[in-house]
Amino acid sequence: MTKIEFNKDTKFSMKHNKKTDRIMQNILLIPTVLSASFVLMILIFISQRGVAPFLPSEYGNESVNFLRFITGVTWYQPPNSYGIFFIVVNTVFVVALSSLIAVPISVFTALYIAKMTPKPISKFFQTIIELLASVPSIVFGVFGLGVITKVVLWIASIFGLQTAGGISTLATVFVLAMMILPTITLLSITAINSVNLDLEKNSLALGASKMQTYFKVTLVSAKSGIFAGIILGIGRALGEATAVSMVAGNAGSGPSFDLFSTTRTLTSTMLLGLKETTGLDYDIRFSVGMVLILLIILTNLGLNYLKKKVGRFS
Amino acid sequence: MKHSKRRRLDFLFQGVITITSMIGLFLLIAIFAYVFKQGSGLLSWDLLTSDYYATTYDTYYSDQLGDEVFEKPSHLDESVYFSSKWGIGFSTALDNEGKSYMLIAYIDSNSPLRILPDKNNEGEVVEITENQALLKVIFTNYTIIMSSEGPENAANLFDAADGIIDMITTTSGKGIRGSIITTLYLIILTLIIALPIGVLSAIYLREFAPKKSKIVEILRRLIEMLTGVPSIIFGLLGAAVFIPFTSTFTAADGGNLISGALTLAVIVLPVIITSTDEALKVIPDDFRQASLALGATKTQTTFKVVLKSAIPGILSAVLLSVGRIIGESAALIYAIGTAIKDQIILTERSTSLAVHIWSIMAGETPNFELASAISIIILAVVLVLNLIVKFIANKLSYESRTS
Amino acid sequence: MKTENVFQITNLNLHYGTKQALFDIAMEIPKNQVTALIGPSGCGKSTLLRSLNRMNDLIDNCHVDGLVQYENDDIYDKNYDVINLRTRVGMVFQKPNPFPMSIFDNIAYGPRCQGVKDKKTLNEIVKNALVNSALYDEVKDRLKEAATSLSGGQQQRLCIARAIAMSPEVILMDEPTSALDPIATAKIEELIQELKKDYTIVIVTHNMQQAARISDNTAFFLMGELIEYDKTDLIFSQPSKKQTEDYITGRFG
Numbered sequence: 001m002t003k004i005e006f007n008k009d010t011k012f013s014m015k016h017n018k019k020t021d022r023i024m025q026n027i028l029l030i031p032t033v034l035s036a037s038f039v040l041m042i043l044i045f046i047s048q049r050g051v052a053p054f055l056p057s058e059y060g061n062e063s064v065n066f067l068r069f070i071t072g073v074t075w076y077q078p079p080n081s082y083g084i085f086f087i088v089v090n091t092v093f094v095v096a097l098s099s100l101i102a103v104p105i106s107v108f109t110a111l112y113i114a115k116m117t118p119k120p121i122s123k124f125f126q127t128i129i130e131l132l133a134s135v136p137s138i139v140f141g142v143f144g145l146g147v148i149t150k151v152v153l154w155i156a157s158i159f160g161l162q163t164a165g166g167i168s169t170l171a172t173v174f175v176l177a178m179m180i181l182p183t184i185t186l187l188s189i190t191a192i193n194s195v196n197l198d199l200e201k202n203s204l205a206l207g208a209s210k211m212q213t214y215f216k217v218t219l220v221s222a223k224s225g226i227f228a229g230i231i232l233g234i235g236r237a238l239g240e241a242t243a244v245s246m247v248a249g250n251a252g253s254g255p256s257f258d259l260f261s262t263t264r265t266l267t268s269t270m271l272l273g274l275k276e277t278t279g280l281d282y283d284i285r286f287s288v289g290m291v292l293i294l295l296i297i298l299t300n301l302g303l304n305y306l307k308k309k310v311g312r313f314s
Numbered sequence: 315m316k317h318s319k320r321r322r323l324d325f326l327f328q329g330v331i332t333i334t335s336m337i338g339l340f341l342l343i344a345i346f347a348y349v350f351k352q353g354s355g356l357l358s359w360d361l362l363t364s365d366y367y368a369t370t371y372d373t374y375y376s377d378q379l380g381d382e383v384f385e386k387p388s389h390l391d392e393s394v395y396f397s398s399k400w401g402i403g404f405s406t407a408l409d410n411e412g413k414s415y416m417l418i419a420y421i422d423s424n425s426p427l428r429i430l431p432d433k434n435n436e437g438e439v440v441e442i443t444e445n446q447a448l449l450k451v452i453f454t455n456y457t458i459i460m461s462s463e464g465p466e467n468a469a470n471l472f473d474a475a476d477g478i479i480d481m482i483t484t485t486s487g488k489g490i491r492g493s494i495i496t497t498l499y500l501i502i503l504t505l506i507i508a509l510p511i512g513v514l515s516a517i518y519l520r521e522f523a524p525k526k527s528k529i530v531e532i533l534r535r536l537i538e539m540l541t542g543v544p545s546i547i548f549g550l551l552g553a554a555v556f557i558p559f560t561s562t563f564t565a566a567d568g569g570n571l572i573s574g575a576l577t578l579a580v581i582v583l584p585v586i587i588t589s590t591d592e593a594l595k596v597i598p599d600d601f602r603q604a605s606l607a608l609g610a611t612k613t614q615t616t617f618k619v620v621l622k623s624a625i626p627g628i629l630s631a632v633l634l635s636v637g638r639i640i641g642e643s644a645a646l647i648y649a650i651g652t653a654i655k656d657q658i659i660l661t662e663r664s665t666s667l668a669v670h671i672w673s674i675m676a677g678e679t680p681n682f683e684l685a686s687a688i689s690i691i692i693l694a695v696v697l698v699l700n701l702i703v704k705f706i707a708n709k710l711s712y713e714s715r716t717s
Numbered sequence: 718m719k720t721e722n723v724f725q726i727t728n729l730n731l732h733y734g735t736k737q738a739l740f741d742i743a744m745e746i747p748k749n750q751v752t753a754l755i756g757p758s759g760c761g762k763s764t765l766l767r768s769l770n771r772m773n774d775l776i777d778n779c780h781v782d783g784l785v786q787y788e789n790d791d792i793y794d795k796n797y798d799v800i801n802l803r804t805r806v807g808m809v810f811q812k813p814n815p816f817p818m819s820i821f822d823n824i825a826y827g828p829r830c831q832g833v834k835d836k837k838t839l840n841e842i843v844k845n846a847l848v849n850s851a852l853y854d855e856v857k858d859r860l861k862e863a864a865t866s867l868s869g870g871q872q873q874r875l876c877i878a879r880a881i882a883m884s885p886e887v888i889l890m891d892e893p894t895s896a897l898d899p900i901a902t903a904k905i906e907e908l909i910q911e912l913k914k915d916y917t918i919v920i921v922t923h924n925m926q927q928a929a930r931i932s933d934n935t936a937f938f939l940m941g942e943l944i945e946y947d948k949t950d951l952i953f954s955q956p957s958k959k960q961t962e963d964y965i966t967g968r969f970g
């Protein structure tokens with residue numbers, strides 16, 4: 001038997017080996033810190049721009065009164081009466097309604113896919129939901145403006161009401177509901193699938209019907225996972241911009257709870273009428289962005305608190 | 315008695331759930347049906363390759379006309395009306411917005427109209443080609459053709475005339491070539507920026523990071539938080555950071571493709587990091603141990619063995635990122651702008667396909683046909699990408715189950 | 718005849734977190750012999766094996782006290798080069814674990830990591846390793862194929878070839894045949910007999926017949942303690958400890 005030796009010099013390799021790994025570790029830290037820094041960059045630079053409109057002498061004499069901004073109920077560009085209060089209310093209203101529609105549909109769909117249908121069909125439906133999840137916002141916008149607004153127009157005509165071509169709170173609610181449906185459904189499927197099958201079997205053995213078992217055992221046990229899906233969906237809905245801007249309209253004042261009148265959300269405010277890229281009307285959009293970030297964080301904290309409370313009793 | 319009531323209730327619930335769960339399918343079909351109905355008529359090679367802005371040519375013909383008589387080629391059908399004196403044929407066509415106009419359907423290679431002097435630029439010539447639209451002609455005998463004239467009339471009027479004082483033609487326009495190129499640029503640039511950063515970050519976090527380090531835990535959290543940031547907020551980041559950044563270091567002045575790609579890079583970063591991390595996570599420790607036991611360094615182990623096994627996961631990340639880039643609109647509206655361009659320059663504005671839709675829908679008269687045609691393209695690409703990713707994932711989980 | 722020892726273990730104590738896995742181990746591993754480590758599952762055989770090439774370093778909460786000397790150097794000295802140690806002390810694992818690359822690349826992997834680039838040298842190393850692991854005839858026409866296309870027994874011999882390609886002085890084997898069928902097992906046992914002319918082999922085995930067949934020395938462990946260590950024929954014919962006898966006669970374990 002032969003042995004082929006090659007250079008394995010101890011002294012050299014010892015220094016070399018230890019060093020390469022340490023150097024590599026430090027090199028790899030650079031992209032990691034960079035990746036992590038973007039969230040901080042977002043907070044810092046958006047705040048910096050978003051605070052500017054409230055500072056004196058940034059734009060000649062026209063600085064915005066912060067109190068008026070926070071409590072205001074109109075949004076007109078030319079006379080600089082920027083008030084965001086009603087926009088926040090409208091946004092919350094629209095998102096709440098859309099989740100009211102989307103949640104039951106999503107949970108039922110998840111139940112159907114996870115429990116009530118044989119594997120090939122359930123796989124097919126899951127793929128459909130996944131594809132729906134991957135439809136870009138702009139396409140929902142085109143569909144919303146081309147179809148949903150017509151549906152709203154039709155509904156309005158049944159009640160003998162007027163709408164601005166269907167562009168309305170209701171159209172926004174519908175579009176948002178469509179967009180968060182896949183998110184909530186997919187997370188609910190995961191939650192339902194991770195429910196211990198023994199629980200269901202016990203329930204069935206005790207003489208409960210399948211439906212009773214699904215509602216009283218399966219969904220109750222999957223509660224916390226489903227809730228996580230709802231939180232994610234609501235987060236998406238709050239930040240959704242393009243599609244919403246195409247069907248929300250450009251309401252100048254509010255708050256408005258009229259389903260058939262135009263509305264204005266935080267994101268549509270940021271996106272609509274964007275012309276100049278300097279000046280007060282541009283920078284105020286960063287202030288709106290700050291409010292949006294704040295709203296998303298607060299909503300998340302609130303809902304997560306609720307989730308913990310709900311989870312405690314299961 | 316009570317029993318049958320329960321059965322009926324069960325049946326009712328089952329029906330309600332089944333019907334409800336069809337809604338997703340119904341919506342997907344509805345979206346497809348709508349964009350196909352609106353957009354498929356426009357979808358053509360011409361749409362993909364032509365400019366968005368029409369170019370208008372203003373010319374005249376003052377030479378002595380020869381007495382050559384042109385033959386109408388046999389491949390042209392009834393709908394094309396031919397002037398045998400000038401060797402040119404006209405028909406009616408629909409433009410990319412669905413309006414009808416008069417098209418130069420055929421022009422003979424020897425036609426006197428082939429090369430004409432340019433009225434607006436002394437000494438220059440313009441080339442009259444097929445597929446240009448005929449807007450207006452004033453002949454030397456003072457007859458006039460307007461674009462509303464039918465092609466039959468036009469051919470007759472041409473046959474009756476001997477010279478042209480003024481002829482205005484235009485290329486079709488409303489094409490999306492520029493936006494396709496922009497989209498491709500954005501995909502390539504974004505991946506060049508985001509892929510190394512994302513993959514290396516994932517490698518650091520999974521392979522090299524000291525365990526139980528507080529700082530590493532914070533880094534991890536901050537990266538996770540990116541996933542929840544709405545795309546319009548990324549747009550603001552682009553406007554506040556990347557536009558000034560690129561304006562400082564390049565010829566750019568305002569939104570540009572590089573600032574757009576940087577913004578998109580931040581958007582796809584969590585996608586790449588998560589997918590790569592998932593891939594690294596399922597690589598059996600056996601490989602790492604075998605490599606280290608052979609005297610390989612951790613660096614060698616990672617880049618020669620571990621990373622190789624993670625390639626399918628990284629590929630999925632790339633495909634998902636491409637889908638995200640193609641579909642992204644809100645962020646780019648801020649990070650680049652909404653000006654549709656035909657000449658694409660990295661340091662200037664232009665629109666991706668998605669923002670192109672936004673631009674043509676945002677005005678007073680939204681162009682549903684063109685928007686739907688572009689939507690078909692976007693949907694097709696995004697859905698195919700997603701199916702491929704699903705296929706890769708299935709194959710991987712199958713392999714890890716069987717090996 | 719005085720045998721030379723490659724490893725000298727003194728007072729070795731090893732903890733996983735708070736749990737002690739090895740207690741005061743002291744033993745020598747003689748050169749160019751096969752030493753078998755036997756004992757019931759969980760008694761610390763793998764742990765001891767891994768402490769010989771410091772693979773325990775990879776386990777987060779593993780803590781080693783005591784002295785392990787390889788060719789008279791303390792391998793746990795903080796200036797000792799682990800990577801160099803591992804090029805001299807190869808390892809074969811319980812489950813065949815070829816890399817997801819070609820057969821050739823699997824074997825050339827180790828030398829390449831040491832900076833061997835020359836094609837001719839690599840070819841020679843690979844061929845030599847395959848011949849020495851009795852795999853050459855079976856795979857010589859398919860060196861570019863994926864290593865995972867081989868059968869389980871072939872994969873394990875490939876892993877041995879991969880270790881041999883480094884021309885180590887010692888090969889550690891952790892139950893190398895436990896995942897294989899009897900025919901593949903026989904082939905590997907045969908190979909080990911062949912290899913011991915050139916290499917020192919330390920093998921963990923669950924199978925007492927295997928230990929008896931192939932090893933020169935046998936160490937019997939129980940709950941992290943070295944109960945008895947001697948020539949294999951002595952251990953199996955007249956064990957000096959009651960526990961050893963109980964174990965090899967199959968009374969527990």
Ligand SMILES: Nc1ncnc2c1ncn2[C@@H]1O[C@H](COP(=O)(O)OP(=O)(O)O)[C@@H](O)[C@H]1O
Pocket residue numbers: 733736738756757758759760761762763764765776
């Ligand atoms: N990575 C580890 N972390 C914690 N405990 C471990 C680890 N590996 C092994 N042990 C423990 O150390 C003891 C010895 O394990 P091991 O050396 O694998 O035994 P053997 O190979 O003889 O079956 C066992 O009790 C086992 O549970």
Ligand SMILES: [Mg+2]
Pocket residue numbers: 762763764
């Ligand atoms: Mg073991």
